[in-house]
Amino acid sequence: MNVQSVLLGFLxxxxxxxxxxxxxxxxxxxxxxxxxxxxxxPALSRMAKEGLVTMRLERQGSAPSRKVYTxxxxxxxxxxxxxxxxxxxxxxKSTFLMRLFFFADLSPQERKAxxxxxxxxxxxxxxxxxxxxxxxxxxxxxxxxxCFQFGLRFFQDLARNVEGVMRALEEEDPxx
Amino acid sequence: MNVQSVLLGFLxxxxxxxxxxxxxxxxxxxxxxxxxxxxxxPALSRMAKEGLVTMRLERQGSAPSRKVYTxxxxxxxxxxxxxxxxxxxxxxKSTFLMRLFFFADLSPQERKAxxxxxxxxxxxxxxxxxxxxxxxxxxxxxxxxxCFQFGLRFFQDLARNVEGVMRALEEEDPxx
DNA sequence: CCGGGCATGTAATCTGTTACATGATTGA
DNA sequence: TCAATCATGTAACAGATTACATGCCCGG
Numbered sequence: 393m394n395v396q397s398v399l400l401g402f403l404x405x406x407x408x409x410x411x412x413x414x415x416x417x418x419x420x421x422x423x424x425x426x427x428x429x430x431x432x433x434p435a436l437s438r439m440a441k442e443g444l445v446t447m448r449l450e451r452q453g454s455a456p457s458r459k460v461y462t463x464x465x466x467x468x469x470x471x472x473x474x475x476x477x478x479x480x481x482x483x484x485k486s487t488f489l490m491r492l493f494f495f496a497d498l499s500p501q502e503r504k505a506x507x508x509x510x511x512x513x514x515x516x517x518x519x520x521x522x523x524x525x526x527x528x529x530x531x532x533x534x535x536x537x538x539c540f541q542f543g544l545r546f547f548q549d550l551a552r553n554v555e556g557v558m559r560a561l562e563e564e565d566p567x568x
Numbered sequence: 569m570n571v572q573s574v575l576l577g578f579l580x581x582x583x584x585x586x587x588x589x590x591x592x593x594x595x596x597x598x599x600x601x602x603x604x605x606x607x608x609x610p611a612l613s614r615m616a617k618e619g620l621v622t623m624r625l626e627r628q629g630s631a632p633s634r635k636v637y638t639x640x641x642x643x644x645x646x647x648x649x650x651x652x653x654x655x656x657x658x659x660x661k662s663t664f665l666m667r668l669f670f671f672a673d674l675s676p677q678e679r680k681a682x683x684x685x686x687x688x689x690x691x692x693x694x695x696x697x698x699x700x701x702x703x704x705x706x707x708x709x710x711x712x713x714x715c716f717q718f719g720l721r722f723f724q725d726l727a728r729n730v731e732g733v734m735r736a737l738e739e740e741d742p743x744x
Numbered sequence: 745c746c747g748g749g750c751a752t753g754t755a756a757t758c759t760g761t762t763a764c765a766t767g768a769t770t771g772a
Numbered sequence: 773t774c775a776a777t778c779a780t781g782t783a784a785c786a787g788a789t790t791a792c793a794t795g796c797c798c799g800g
Contacts (some may be wrong), residue, residue, distance in 0.1 A: 394759080401670045411779050424659045425666070431760055433781055456768065456779040475674055479663045479682070481689040483600045484722045487655045490601070492718065494577045495711035498651055503711075506655070513657040534740070535671035535679075538733055542668065545732065546660045549725035556721065557714055564710070570787080587751050607788060609753055632751040632796060 395427065395435045396444075400471035403445060403463040410436050410459065420531060423521050423543050436461055444470055492557065500565040507561060511554045518547035571603065571611045572620075576647035579621060579639040586612050586635065596707060599697050599719050612637055620646055668733065676741040683737060687730045694723040 402408065402416055410432045417427050436459075439445045444467035450458040463471070488510045495503050521544055528540050578584065578592055586608045593603050612635075615621045620643035626634040639647070664686045671679050697720055704716050 398666070401673070404670075404673060409779075410781090411777095421669070425661060426659070426761095428761060429779095429781075430762070430783095437781095456766090458779070472673060475667065475670060476678070479667060479686050479689070481686070481693055482661065482663060483598075483602070484719060485601055485658065485661075487658060489715055489718060490574070491651065491655060492715045493597070493712055494580075494651060495714070496709050497577070497580060497648060502652070510655050510657070513655070517657055533672050536669055538671070538736055539665055539668045542665060542729055542733060543660060545725075545729045549721075549729070553718055553721045553725070557718060560714055585751075586753090602789095604789060605751095605753075606755095606790075613753095632794090634751070 395431050396439060397471060397474040398425075398427070399432065399435055399439070400444065400463060400467050400474070403461060404468065404471060407448075407460050407462040409461065413461075419527060420536060423517070423524070424539075439467070443467075488554065500561070504558070504561050507554060507558045511551060511558065514547055514551045514554060518544065518551065521547060571607050572615060573647060573650040574601075574603070575608065575611055575615070576620065576639060576643050576650070579637060580644065580647060583624075583636050583638040585637065589637075595703060596712060599693070599700070600715075615643070619643075664730065676737070680734070680737050683730060683734045687727060687734065690723055690727045690730060694720065694727065697723065 398417070398421075399413055402413055408416065410429065413436075414427060414429060414432055417425075421427075436445065436447075440447050440461070443464060445461045445463055448460045448462065450460055452458065488507075491506060491510075495506075498506065521540075525540070529537065532540060574593070574597075575589055578589055584592065586605065589612075590603060590605060590608055593601075597603075612621065612623075616623050616637070619640060621637045621639055624636045624638065626636055628634065664683075667682060667686075671682075674682065697716075701716070705713065708716060
């Protein structure tokens with residue numbers, strides 16, 4: 393699932409400018425992915441060249457022109473095809489996992505501090521996601537809500553997993 | 569945690585060639601990350617230039633020479649410093665999450681098939697990891713074992729999460 | 745004799761981010 | 773007047789992967 397598919401997916405819902413796509417993306421997707429203008433604008437240009445979208449220039453007085461992109465039939469086909477490509481399971485690329493792997497090179501205090509801070513950040517992410525719920529519920533369909541819940545659970549599970557590690561660290565060095 | 573830090577981390581344990589590093593990496597790390605020669609060899613050359621490692625050429629008759637890399641004092645420092653850099657929480661970049669987001673564009677059957685196949689692959693990964701346990705236990709220290717268990721739990725949690733999605737899909741369309 | 749493991753490396757490519765560059769409108 | 777929002781884009785960089793290129797040794 394690359395930039396192109398995501399952009400097409402949003403354009404399936406309605407026509408938008410690159411700027412709006414980024415905003416939309418930030419609201420709905422923020423917790424599991426990000427997209428920058430540096431990838432959105434070139435992708436839209438390319439897709440227009442390839443006939444997956446059409447562009448309509450909206451001049452508005454002296455204000456900067458908006459480029460409203462609309463998905464074409466070919467674009468829809470490309471998007472629906474991309475939804476059928478078999479998924480590949482990604483490995484849990486966690487910075488914490490990497491760090492944990494080399495915990496032997498840290499002191500007991502450093503180990504606990506590291507795991508503790510990570511746990512905090514996981515809980516913070518979880519909290520932020522929970523607070524975003526009303527916003528998400530405004531724009532999300534049934535499956536996007538499922539997506540949201542998947543994300544919440546993900547962070548909950550992650551927190552529990554890290555808590556397990558912390559318990560193991562405590563057992564090994566109960567003092568301090 | 570970039571290529572350099574990982575390589576230095578392994579070289580903290582013992583001196584090795586690029587080839588051995590890759591093998592070591594595959595055994596211990598495979599389930600949460602991968603490294604290719606295309607990134608290992610250039611990194612080792614660069615690190616040698618920067619004085620983080622030293623290289624000893626081992627000629628062995630007509631067989632290809634081995635380049636055995638040994639970590640230097642500067643290398644140790646660099647590695648230990650890299651362990652103290654604060655972790656940033658990464659977002660759950662899951663291909664499944666992306667797909668789920670656009671499930672409205674699939675048929676009920678396609679949705680179930682997608683989630684089902686993904687669940688299968690998660691369970692397969694879980695199984696593969698469990699089978700690798702004896703191998704891991706041979707080479708892993710206490711924290712690397714913790715790492716392994718973290719990975720196992722990760723897949724278990726992921727499977728449960730996907731099962732939750734599948735139940736939601738069933739409720740919506742109980743027939744078939 | 746041939747496949748697999750040992751051993752090294754480069755070049756092309758991909759896919760994206762960050763920083764830079766510009767400029768108007770609008771509301772506090 | 774000043775910050776935020778709207779709006780577009782490029783250039784440099786980053787960090788990797790994949791495919792290519794080479795060649796020996798050993799066991800079956």
